[in-house]
Amino acid sequence: MRSYRYFGNKGETIPDDVEDLIVVHPHVQEIPKRACYMFEGLTSVTFSGSALRTIGERVFFNCFSLLEIEIPSSVTSIGDHAFWGCRSMTKVRFIQEGGSSLKTIGIEAFCYCSSLTEVNIPSSVETIQSGAFKYCKCLARVFFQEGLKTIESGVFIDCIELEKVDLPKTLEILGNGAFKKCSSLQVVNMEEGGNLRVIGRNAFENCVKLQTINMPSTVERLESQTFKECDSLLVVKFQNGLKYVGNYAFYWCKNLRSVALPESVEVISSWAFGLCPKLLSVELGDGPRDLGIHDGAFSGCASLINICLPSEPRIGQTNPDDVGPGVVVVNSFNGCMTLRKQYGNTPIPLALMRRFDNFPIHKKCYHASVTTTDELSREIESSMPSFLQDENTIPDHLVDPFGMTPFHILMSAANCRLDLLQLLLDAYPPNILGWKDMNGKTAIEYYWQQSYRLTENSQRILQAALHRWLVGSISSWKGLEAWKSDMTNRVNAIVSEDEVEQRQSLLQDSLMALSHYEHLEATSLLELSLWKMEMRSADDTSTDDDTAARIIVDKKADREAYRIGNGAPVVIPNVIEFSSRTDLALSSG
Numbered sequence: 001m002r003s004y005r006y007f008g009n010k011g012e013t014i015p016d017d018v019e020d021l022i023v024v025h026p027h028v029q030e031i032p033k034r035a036c037y038m039f040e041g042l043t044s045v046t047f048s049g050s051a052l053r054t055i056g057e058r059v060f061f062n063c064f065s066l067l068e069i070e071i072p073s074s075v076t077s078i079g080d081h082a083f084w085g086c087r088s089m090t091k092v093r094f095i096q097e098g099g100s101s102l103k104t105i106g107i108e109a110f111c112y113c114s115s116l117t118e119v120n121i122p123s124s125v126e127t128i129q130s131g132a133f134k135y136c137k138c139l140a141r142v143f144f145q146e147g148l149k150t151i152e153s154g155v156f157i158d159c160i161e162l163e164k165v166d167l168p169k170t171l172e173i174l175g176n177g178a179f180k181k182c183s184s185l186q187v188v189n190m191e192e193g194g195n196l197r198v199i200g201r202n203a204f205e206n207c208v209k210l211q212t213i214n215m216p217s218t219v220e221r222l223e224s225q226t227f228k229e230c231d232s233l234l235v236v237k238f239q240n241g242l243k244y245v246g247n248y249a250f251y252w253c254k255n256l257r258s259v260a261l262p263e264s265v266e267v268i269s270s271w272a273f274g275l276c277p278k279l280l281s282v283e284l285g286d287g288p289r290d291l292g293i294h295d296g297a298f299s300g301c302a303s304l305i306n307i308c309l310p311s312e313p314r315i316g317q318t319n320p321d322d323v324g325p326g327v328v329v330v331n332s333f334n335g336c337m338t339l340r341k342q343y344g345n346t347p348i349p350l351a352l353m354r355r356f357d358n359f360p361i362h363k364k365c366y367h368a369s370v371t372t373t374d375e376l377s378r379e380i381e382s383s384m385p386s387f388l389q390d391e392n393t394i395p396d397h398l399v400d401p402f403g404m405t406p407f408h409i410l411m412s413a414a415n416c417r418l419d420l421l422q423l424l425l426d427a428y429p430p431n432i433l434g435w436k437d438m439n440g441k442t443a444i445e446y447y448w449q450q451s452y453r454l455t456e457n458s459q460r461i462l463q464a465a466l467h468r469w470l471v472g473s474i475s476s477w478k479g480l481e482a483w484k485s486d487m488t489n490r491v492n493a494i495v496s497e498d499e500v501e502q503r504q505s506l507l508q509d510s511l512m513a514l515s516h517y518e519h520l521e522a523t524s525l526l527e528l529s530l531w532k533m534e535m536r537s538a539d540d541t542s543t544d545d546d547t548a549a550r551i552i553v554d555k556k557a558d559r560e561a562y563r564i565g566n567g568a569p570v571v572i573p574n575v576i577e578f579s580s581r582t583d584l585a586l587s588s589g
Helices: 337-343 350-352 360-366 371-388 406-411 420-425 431-433 441-446 456-476 482-498 500-541 546-554 556-565 568-583
Strands: 003-006 022-023 043-047 067-069 091-094 118-120 141-143 164-167 187-190 212-214 233-238 257-263 281-284 314-316 328-329
Touching: 003 500, 043 067, 091 118, 118 360, 141 164, 187 212, 233 371, 328 456, 337 350, 360 406, 371 420, 482 500
Parallel strands: 003 022, 022 043, 067 091, 118 141, 164 187, 212 233, 233 257, 257 281, 314 328
Antiparallel strands: none
16 A cells, blocks of 8 residues: 655645555644545545644545545644545544544535545534535434534535434524435434524425424524425424514425414514414414514415414504514415314404403413413313203303314314313313314324324323223214214225325324224123123022013113113223223324
8 A cells, every 4th residue: 555644834745646545744733725636546544643733625625535534633623625525435533532622614524425424523613614514415423512502504404314413502503404405304302401592594494204393492583494394293392482483484394283382472474384284283372462473374274273363463464574563464374274164254363363262271271381280270160060961962161163172272282281181181071082173073183193292191191081082982872873984984085085195194093983993892892791791680689570670671770770880880991991002002103
């Protein structure tokens, strides 16, 4: 193997015919720009000693054969395009023993290093400049340390193997397009208590596998198109502190189901949530304030059903760039078919201001982020005198004009508070869980759609709710013909649906209905067996007149008496619990 030394401080140069190996002399402090520009045969570079401070611009530009590099801890900066196009390089190691001095990774420094698989950024690095790791298509792992302050624009664009990112608390700026088109990115962790204020334009655009976002309270602005076309995004939660949601921030997030925006939000810009066809629930923080909702902010959200506007916004007809605070543009809800179906010609913003005027329990569940258990308990207690015990009658205070119960409101939201859910479960009979809204969905069906994010405690409470629902539904089951009709309609709906994702959603609903009917059938058969056993017991006690005993028990009142007294209310829930451990399989979503 041929070896060449480079004595840059004393005027020596690297021979033009270098083939494979360069050893940098210990006294070299800077490798000037273009020193090894397009050395296509270069496979290895060794830095000896610790004098090196700077790797200049385009030093190893398009060194196609370079396999790996170790950056000495003495280096303070890596110049722009320093390793651009080193497409065979699989490993970059920043030596950190004794503490790294590296402060800056330059513009497109490792751009098009398409074989690079892993990078561990030293804690000394404060700034990663624009496009530093752009188009590193094999980069699967990036480790950041506390100390990093700025990730500039496009740093990780099109890193299609990157799956998880843990951003350090010290990060202050996440630049435009920082993770754009990272098509495998599923998890982004942003810890509370950090310094991040702004998430730049297109920062996560086209991250098609990103499922959840939990923003820290320090984030004040989401710039335009931040999460545009994030196909897998289902739930978005923000902490109090967010003020601005930019244009097209969540545009065409076609699987987004629920969003929780805090009361600190001042502006929801044009088309911020436009064309989110499955968006069901948007929680806007409690209390009157000057909230501006701009042109088309929720346009095309055909499924939106769970939303309420703060009181007394001003309704605007147009949306100029200088639209004032507190103006809700009248066309901000165009194409919201579920809302339009309910409100007809009434301007939707006006109607949504009064959405829960006569439904205080619904309102407390809608503002779950700020509702205390004491507040909800008081509302429930005050409603109890008017509650009708007839399970076939729907109390007025429990179902709003959309057919939604407080369970629907709470269980379709991004903030489904389990302590509030438990209060509702304790207060109301289980058959309420089976009531359907104007979309024909039960509250549990909404929650089921988000079951992928259930904690163990959430699974336990939801499972208990399902048990109560199934047990409560036994008395209201209308029999085999109703089952046939329901399942036939569901199958026909699946067959006639052209959109693949909607067909999958219908299939999931149908499978859950089948599970429901299977449990219903099992518990009904169990109940019948227990009742028959009780009948035999009654028959055995008769002495002379067996026929008389049968006549007596055929009376409806006596059958009910035997049914209640035979222990079924105790046995059935336990049987369901036992069988559901395998059948419901909640933990697998």
